[in-house]
Amino acid sequence: xxxxxxxxxxxxxxxxxxxxxxxxxxxxxxxxxxxxxxxxxxxxxxxxxxxxxxxxxxxxxxxxxxxxxxxxxxxxxxxxxxxxxxxxxxxxxxxxxxxxxxxxxxxxxxxxxxxxxxxxxxxxxxxxxxxxxxxxxxxxxxxxxxxxxxxxxxxxxxxxxxxxxxxxxxxxxxxxxxxxxxxxxxxxxxxxxxxxxxxxxxxxxxxxxxxxxxxxxxxxxxxxxxxxxxxxxxxxxxxxxxxxxxxxx
Amino acid sequence: xxxxxxxxxxxxxxxxxxxxxxxxxxxxxxxxxxxxxxxxxxxxxxxxxxxxxxxxxxxxxxxxxxxxxxxxxxxxxxxxxxxxxxxxxxxxxxxxxxxxxxxxxxxxxxxxxxxxxxxxxxxxxxxxxxxxxxxxxxxxxxxxxxxxxxxxxxxxxxx
Numbered sequence: 001x002x003x004x005x006x007x008x009x010x011x012x013x014x015x016x017x018x019x020x021x022x023x024x025x026x027x028x029x030x031x032x033x034x035x036x037x038x039x040x041x042x043x044x045x046x047x048x049x050x051x052x053x054x055x056x057x058x059x060x061x062x063x064x065x066x067x068x069x070x071x072x073x074x075x076x077x078x079x080x081x082x083x084x085x086x087x088x089x090x091x092x093x094x095x096x097x098x099x100x101x102x103x104x105x106x107x108x109x110x111x112x113x114x115x116x117x118x119x120x121x122x123x124x125x126x127x128x129x130x131x132x133x134x135x136x137x138x139x140x141x142x143x144x145x146x147x148x149x150x151x152x153x154x155x156x157x158x159x160x161x162x163x164x165x166x167x168x169x170x171x172x173x174x175x176x177x178x179x180x181x182x183x184x185x186x187x188x189x190x191x192x193x194x195x196x197x198x199x200x201x202x203x204x205x206x207x208x209x210x211x212x213x214x215x216x217x218x219x220x221x222x223x224x225x226x227x228x229x230x231x232x233x234x235x236x237x238x239x240x241x242x243x244x245x246x247x248x249x
Numbered sequence: 250x251x252x253x254x255x256x257x258x259x260x261x262x263x264x265x266x267x268x269x270x271x272x273x274x275x276x277x278x279x280x281x282x283x284x285x286x287x288x289x290x291x292x293x294x295x296x297x298x299x300x301x302x303x304x305x306x307x308x309x310x311x312x313x314x315x316x317x318x319x320x321x322x323x324x325x326x327x328x329x330x331x332x333x334x335x336x337x338x339x340x341x342x343x344x345x346x347x348x349x350x351x352x353x354x355x356x357x358x359x360x361x362x363x364x365x366x367x368x369x370x371x372x373x374x375x376x377x378x379x380x381x382x383x384x385x386x387x388x389x390x391x392x393x394x395x396x397x398x399x400x401x402x403x404x405x406x407x408x
Contacts, residue, residue, distance in 0.1 A: 008251045010260070022260055029264035036268050040276045047280040050287040052294065061284050069285070085281050089273045115252050116261040124269065182252065 004189035008113060008182070027109045028117065035096035035111070042092075064092065068235060075239040079246050086128065087242070090121060091235035098181065098227035102220065112230075113181035115174055122173035125238040133245035144248055173237055180230050184223040191216045380404065 014025035046061030054062055068088045072080035094112055101110025111117045133141040145162040146155065191212045199209025251257060380400045387395050 005250060010251055010254075010257045012260075016260075018263075022256070023263040024260050025264065026257075026260055028257075028261050029268070032264060032268045036272045036276070039272060043276055043280040047283045050283045052287065052291055054287070058284065058287075061281075062288060065281060065284055066288060069288070084285065085277050086273065088281060089269070089277045093269065093272060111261070111265075113252070114257070114261055116258040117265050120262050120265040121269075178252065182250075 004186045004193065007108065007110075007185055007189060010114075028111045028114060031100060031109045032093075032097065032111045032117070035093060035100055038100070039092050039096050064088070071236060072239050072242070075236070076243045076246050080239065080242060083128070083132075083239075083242055087235055087238055090124065090238060091231055094121065094177065094234050095228065095231035098231055099224070101181070101185065102223055102227060110181055110185060112177055113185055115178040118178040118181075119170065119174035121177075121234070122170040125173065125241060126170040128238075129241045129245040132242065133248075136246060137248060141245070141248070144244055169237075169241060173234065177230050177234055180226055184219075184226055188216060188219055188223065191219060376401075376404075 011027045012024040013027060013030060016022075016024045042057075043061060046057040048057075050058060065084070065088060068091055069081060069084050072084055072087060076083075097110060097112040097117075101113065133144070137143075145159045145166065147158060147162065150158050194212035195209045195216065198212060199206050201208050380397055383400050383404065384395055384397060387393060387400075
């Protein structure tokens with residue numbers, strides 16, 4: 001029986017090195033590339049001839065884009081709409097990676113189940129928040145760690161806690177997505193192993209495998225939901241963090 | 250877990266950076282704002298259309314009020330005119346009825362006079378004829394010739 005961890009194995013497809021550092025093209029890179037190409041097709045088809053009354057492809061793009069815009073309008077305000085393309089990029093990239101990884105046989109690898117990838121994405125959001133915060137408020141941005149109305153004698157403690165929670169944001173963002181994806185895929189593979197194990201019971205072949213198979217069907221539906229919800233949560237938290245940078249609470 | 254193998258970090262981060270940069274700068278930036286503009290344009294169009302509809306509605310309401318007022322005054326004027334015409338007509342009918350009654354009275358008086366004359370003439374003629382017939386009857390029956398004056402006297406006493 002295959003190890004449930006085997007699916008996360010990174011395989012070098014084209015060994016590459018820049019300045020002595022290993023930057024090989026791996027199966028992870030391949031699936032990120034596939035996600036990018038699918039998003040590209042989706043966007044180029046959907047926006048090829050923008051019309052006031054949209055066609056199907058345009059309506060699909062508009063639906064997702066309006067979703068992100070509304071989220072930013074709600075959480076950040078009108079100023080947040082400037083960052084809609086970037087948040088949209090993060091959202092759709094995570095969504096595409098999550099969903100592609102769920103295709104049986106074909107989507108054998110999920111880049112978002114790797115902490116390096118999710119941390120990279122979280123750092124994009126974190127760096128964006130820092131740049132926007134300092135560009136907009138300068139050193140005033142540090143007042144983010146001093147909540148209004150805090151008694152002076154606990155202020156140092158509160159500021160330290162706020163600062164720590166601010167620094168931990170990219171980690172929580174990265175770990176949430178990575179853990180969800182990893183756990184889901186491990187679960188799917190474990191039950192896949194059960195199907196093989198129970199199905200090859202000599203006295204009554206195949207029949208007993210139906211039980212874990214039906215569990216796996218249900219789990220796949222659940223994982224589809226989680227794939228979408230986690231992409232949404234990632235974008236939602238990104239816009240909430242962006243709100244701190246734009247509006248300082 | 251392969252996820253925590255540090256050897257896997259750099260290749261993934263490098264390719265993520267490249268792919269995300271291409272995705273953002275070469276794919277999302279040139280395409281998505283087009284749709285954003287269309288969404289804005291549509292929102293603007295809808296709100297301006299709603300405003301135009303609002304303006305048109307107030308205009309229509311104003312026209313409606315003006316129309317109602319015009320209709321009311323016109324109706325009043327028409328009713329006044331009808332009343333005046335009716336009064337005038339009834340007056341004219343009255344005067345003509347009076348004139349007609351006067352002519353009819355005159356004619357009936359005239360007729361009464363003529364009737365009286367005709368009756369007296371007829372009575373005179375009847376009397377004469379009666380006298381003639383009486384004289385003739387007397388002559389035939391008795392053979393006597395009686396003068397008309399005698400007959401008249403006899404008839405007058407008999408009557």
